[in-house]
Amino acid sequence: MLGFLSATDNDIDRSWRLCMIVPAALHELAKMMMSRKKRRLYDRMQHGIQKKAVAADALRAKRASLEAAAASAKPPSGKAKGGGKSARRKA
Numbered sequence: 001m002l003g004f005l006s007a008t009d010n011d012i013d014r015s016w017r018l019c020m021i022v023p024a025a026l027h028e029l030a031k032m033m034m035s036r037k038k039r040r041l042y043d044r045m046q047h048g049i050q051k052k053a054v055a056a057d058a059l060r061a062k063r064a065s066l067e068a069a070a071a072s073a074k075p076p077s078g079k080a081k082g083g084g085k086s087a088r089r090k091a
Contacts, residue, residue, distance in 0.1 A: 031039060 031042065034042065
């Protein structure tokens with residue numbers, strides 16, 4: 001950041017923009033230098049990672065909404081639950 005700040009005559013806005021743009025440009029340049037086969041593989045990997053992240057975000061949102069609905073639907077009773085499968089099994 002300090003190098004960009006001194007290069008932009010201490011303009012903070014421009015230096016922050018450069019901090020974001022330069023790594024992205026270097027990434028694109030490195031991607032251009034890949035062979036077509038490697039670039040396609042890399043793109044498909046990134047697509048899969050992005051797809052997985054979107055699905056995880058959707059599940060997190062669903063969980064949050066279900067927990068909020070459950071919390072507002074019934075107050076805690078203070079009784080311990082019992083009688084599940086492990087209680088029925090007696091070895």
